[in-house]
Amino acid sequence: MHHFANPTRFLRLADRIQPWAASLTMAFVLSGLYFALLSSPADYQQGETVRIMYIHVPAAWMALFCYTALAVSCAAALIWKHPLASLAGRATAPIGACFTLLALVTGSLWGKPMWGTWWVWDARLTSVLILFFLYLGYMALNNAFDDPERGHKASAILALVGFINVPIIKFSVDWWNTLHQPASVIKMSGPAIHSSMLIPLFLMALAFKAYFVWVLLIRMRGEINAMKVRALRMRQVHDAEQNRSTPVASEAG
Amino acid sequence: MNSFVQIVRRDLNLSFRQGMDSAMVVMFFVIAVVLFPFGVGPEPNILMRIAAGVIWVAALLASMLSLERLFQADFEDGSLEILVLQPVPLEIAVIAKITAHWITTGLPLIIAAPILAVLLNMNADGFGMLIAALALGTPSLSLIGAIGAALILGARRGGVLLSLLILPLYIPVLIFGVSAVDATLAGLSVKPHLLILSALLLSSLALCPWVGAAALRQAMRS
């Protein structure tokens, strides 16, 4: 009967994790920024603009990671009907959309010096833009119904359909010739960039991940509260019905 | 199979008696295309250059607009609820409705397209390929769009919402549909593009009825 199992246990767990997530975020951001801005070298080709990488790449990774997390929680919500799963999906989507936007914006900022233009219509960039629309579509559908339950289910189906886009983004650089550079960190043969860049990159990636957990918990707490408010509303309606205590119309038969 | 035929026949029947359905989709298609010479100016070589793209984009928008009501009317008058409760697999019902929809809207688009291509100064060599690409592409559009049409049932602002949900999913069809035509005009091989269009069609044929049926069941839950 997990449908109306009270989420108190989850909240207690969240209370314990949240301070850790917050402090880890701070620690990783500070150390990551130190390495990224001060102790790592400028690129021999790209100069100082290479430092955009320490935001851009982790943000792009998080954009993909969040969508995967969204799809997994939507699948869990549809198959096992666990209310926390659908809640997690709803809480993840806006965070993922923000990371996607961040990746798009930092990518554009980087593109201007590197490629001489803010935007090109190549496979990688376009598929990320589509990812952004999918996030927006998920959120829009989620909120489009008077009955929230219906919005959650419909948007979960959409999120699963849209998951097709994630491998397309990942492999777009391999399948099509594009301006965007192919994977150099995460690939079979091991990372192909120097460790002085790798360390800050990973520190920032960890920082983003911890930040994600932190914000996710806050947002889930908010969602749970919203549900409680809803339940109170319902009770108000029901109590009003009870107070009138109207007699049922005379029995048939 | 018998119920498949029953449902297709009834939907065609409804569409013909209500009249204008097909006509209106075609006219939207034509008007949307005709807006472009007004928008981008009448220079023939610019128009020629963008003809295939504009026709495909207009076809996407027309297909999307007409799909909005694929399940909507049945949802509103209670038919959908009854359909879900018939001893007929819902997937069959969904694919029957999509078939009827494509016959009444997709087919007329394909017929109208060459005329618009003439209006936009497209090179006559491309006409055949335009038709072929649309014939392979529009069924995919109907199939993909059916998912969106099922998801938005009962939502506020269905029309705009639908566009947000399915236009991103239409993009692969658009890309390969246009490149098939462009490849013909440039004298290159069209085989890879047509193969991908067919693959898109087959995979949406395999996937969409199931997802659409699941979405419809979901819509009935409330």
Next chain:
Amino acid sequence: MNSFVQIVRRDLNLSFRQGMDSAMVVMFFVIAVVLFPFGVGPEPNILMRIAAGVIWVAALLASMLSLERLFQADFEDGSLEILVLQPVPLEIAVIAKITAHWITTGLPLIIAAPILAVLLNMNADGFGMLIAALALGTPSLSLIGAIGAALILGARRGGVLLSLLILPLYIPVLIFGVSAVDATLAGLSVKPHLLILSALLLSSLALCPWVGAAALRQAMRS
């Protein structure tokens, strides 16, 4: 005048509480524009050449789509019937609803337009004029579209029908809206174009509320 304010305030209220209304129109606008680079290919100078036209056509389509529901929701839940029977001139009610609609959809379009202009490589000199032209043009679109929105009430396939009714009426706004931007980019005088846009706005302001009210009364007859 008091009832005008009441109705505007209620419609804005509804739109904000339902959330996402404005957001969705903007998103459709963005997606429709984004389709074009897929359609016509990514070459920057072609895109630059057609940017203003594409943005205007997308604005037309977005305005049209969002207008579909201008009276629809009120019609379906019975509010319109009651509104028609209030001791308030129906023309006032119509113009109040149009005003609220423009604030929630036209204004956001104007704000989003420059970003799309960047995506399409439009020359930055044109941005200011694009905004000015949209600011003069979109209210006309809302006014003209309201007539269509009233005429389609209760019709089957409202969406496609609406596009047929009003897209042709939108063409003058499109032509002069685009030529204002193009004139700026070409360094020519924009005054005549802006004057015509203003004239279109004034005449639709004078005419459309009356026609719209008549159409609404007609819709109530059945």
Next chain:
Amino acid sequence: MVQFFGDNLTCFRGGRIVFADLSFSLDNGDALVLRGPNGSGKSSLLRVMAGLVDPVAGAVTWDDIGNGSSIQSDPDAHHRHIHFVGHADAVKPVLSVRENVSFWAKLRTSAPDVDGALSALGIIDLADVPGRFLSAGQKRRVGLARVLAAPAPLWLLDEPATALDAGGIEALENAIRAHRAGGGMVVVSTHQNLQIDDPHRLNLDAFPGREQAYE
């Protein structure tokens, strides 16, 4: 003294005559109950009275508006005299019950008695609840509260008891009684048993001239 009457009305809908040569008149405090089987034209008559449907012959007239010319000649004055409750309740899901009622009331009077109306229909407890949480019967009460919140001499009610439970029906009957005691008039169509004192009755099945269509 306000009086409302219809003369020799003929209504033509969906390709056939729904009723012909129908007349009625209402004095202050009168109630007219419309009866008849399905499809006999009750809803159509109410819509003619409201001015939503034009009769093909005959006219509906107020004694005190426009010197005996029909309601079509001065719609605003006519609208100020009537409240119409149709099949739909016009409850917006995102507005609270109070907001739903007061929007309509404020279009008619600057100082409406919204809370009084909500109390009379037993939904004052729901005043701040958004419309989407209401059940069918509660929505109906909101639709009726709109009528009580801003006074008008004539109420036109099309099956007002639909979806109401016993308590709701009693509240409705009381409201009609009070309205008539204050000189108001009411026209009601219903299939159910509504307690209305000294009603005039109009049986719509008695009007000939139908069923000639489709033959």
Next chain:
Amino acid sequence: MVQFFGDNLTCFRGGRIVFADLSFSLDNGDALVLRGPNGSGKSSLLRVMAGLVDPVAGAVTWDDIGNGSSIQSDPDAHHRHIHFVGHADAVKPVLSVRENVSFWAKLRTSAPDVDGALSALGIIDLADVPGRFLSAGQKRRVGLARVLAAPAPLWLLDEPATALDAGGIEALENAIRAHRAGGGMVVVSTHQNLQIDDPHRLNLDAFPGREQAYE
């Protein structure tokens, strides 16, 4: 022998428990009448029985389908056993009354008795009239004719008497009587007075356990 029963059903809708631990069972020839004020869960229970809404606990089961596994395990067989009549009548405006009924009937049986069903509900005269010309009560009759035209052992009727006049209600009662005499079962929710012989009764207001959600 066909039997249909639900065990310890709990239904959760719109963020709250509508009913909990509800059980029922139906034998051939039985009728179950659902009672309760607005919002008590009558429609919800009928939708659970139809399989349109899944209960969060408990199961609805046929004795003769799938060896006592729930209706979800073989929806097609379940659908072959039931007819569901909800609030909407699914009448297409451009199809004639006969076409409306026979489309649905043909999905279930190749030789449906459409005209017999129309006669039983007193709308055989309207057989060739397009749906758009029907009044509320006539539409309801068309919705009920669909049930008569193709037999199924269990009828689930949600407020079937809505908008029906006295003649329509009598036709409905007769149809239910004949169906039960032939061994059929029926579940009805209603606010009105329907004459049903020896009904089992289920008062939905008696189910506790709501309002615990999210607390």
